[in-house]
Amino acid sequence: MTELLDAAAAWDRLRRIRTADDALAAGLVTDGDGALRWGRPATPEAAELADRYLPLCLAGPRIAFAQLGQSLDGFIATRTGDADYVTGAEDRCHLHRLRALSDAVLVGAGTAVADDPRLTVRACAGDNPVRVVLDPRGRVPRGSGVFTDGAAPTLWVVGPDAAPMARDTGAEVLILPDAAAFAPERLLTALARRGLGRVLIEGGGVTVSRFLRERALHRLYVTVAPVLLGDGIPGLRFPGTPVMREALRPPLRRALLGQDTLFEFTLEPDAEPSGGQADGT
Numbered sequence: 001m002t003e004l005l006d007a008a009a010a011w012d013r014l015r016r017i018r019t020a021d022d023a024l025a026a027g028l029v030t031d032g033d034g035a036l037r038w039g040r041p042a043t044p045e046a047a048e049l050a051d052r053y054l055p056l057c058l059a060g061p062r063i064a065f066a067q068l069g070q071s072l073d074g075f076i077a078t079r080t081g082d083a084d085y086v087t088g089a090e091d092r093c094h095l096h097r098l099r100a101l102s103d104a105v106l107v108g109a110g111t112a113v114a115d116d117p118r119l120t121v122r123a124c125a126g127d128n129p130v131r132v133v134l135d136p137r138g139r140v141p142r143g144s145g146v147f148t149d150g151a152a153p154t155l156w157v158v159g160p161d162a163a164p165m166a167r168d169t170g171a172e173v174l175i176l177p178d179a180a181a182f183a184p185e186r187l188l189t190a191l192a193r194r195g196l197g198r199v200l201i202e203g204g205g206v207t208v209s210r211f212l213r214e215r216a217l218h219r220l221y222v223t224v225a226p227v228l229l230g231d232g233i234p235g236l237r238f239p240g241t242p243v244m245r246e247a248l249r250p251p252l253r254r255a256l257l258g259q260d261t262l263f264e265f266t267l268e269p270d271a272e273p274s275g276g277q278a279d280g281t
């Protein structure tokens, strides 16, 4: 009897897939509906992993996607900035899988200061992405783990005034000439030029909202936890519409992650980059 493909083996195959040819080589076949599924008997967990992550694996060499975990009332941290943890263990595993499928994981200065995050892949098998910190004013402490722990390469993206304080850490420093160079599409272009085409925007709310507002995202994952915070650090914020019928309702997939619900939105980013190269080159 053929051994069932289990979740660990399925993930090991999935995380290496970037093209349709890779998918075939990994043992996926097209079924009657045109969907890809494992060509050999697989556990339900292995089938679910393929269903959830294949669209991202096959989304192409240049893709920006974001993930936030939020309370039912729309906050990603308490008012003191504590986000430890908003969502449960299954969502943490999902987040680490997203990191493993990325070339780069990007956070804003607020997250780097509040969380001192490691941004590495620990809850599943996979390679660590390059860590990118957006810090135009150079307010992230030089001793932060991402700059000093050596666990993965880090790119510290700063404005010209912050350049002196960003020198001589374990991070590579990218100095951008002005505020315009921090526009999401220009940042993504600069990262793609460094071979970092698949970028996970991991927070916080200000950063993800700007990428969403400026139509730089191809995909958005929001995990909603059944917890009410009342106030706190907001998640997505952008100019809304006056009437419900004009609200943003992108195509959606839903999944249960323990007590939490994962919403996966497919977005239509602007096809054309909004400006020149972020680093002026």
Ligand SMILES: NC(=O)c1ccc[n+]([C@@H]2O[C@H](COP(=O)([O-])OP(=O)(O)OC[C@H]3O[C@@H](n4cnc5c(N)ncnc54)[C@H](OP(=O)(O)O)[C@@H]3O)[C@@H](O)[C@H]2O)c1
Binding pocket: 067, 068, 069, 070, 076, 077, 080, 081, 082, 083, 086, 107, 108, 109, 110, 111, 112, 114, 115, 134, 135, 136, 137, 138, 139, 182, 183, 184, 202, 203, 204, 205, 206, 207, 208, 210, 233
């Ligand atoms: N639950 C979750 O999923 C989750 C995920 C991540 C973080 N968090 C929590 O969220 C909180 C931090 O989020 P936040 O929304 O306050 O801040 P944030 O998004 O982490 O950082 C925002 C700051 O980053 C810089 N920045 C980001 N994108 C930029 C761009 N395109 N151009 C120029 N500057 C840019 C700016 O720094 P300057 O202000 O210096 O100009 C901006 O104010 C923390 O409490 C953290 O624990 C929760």
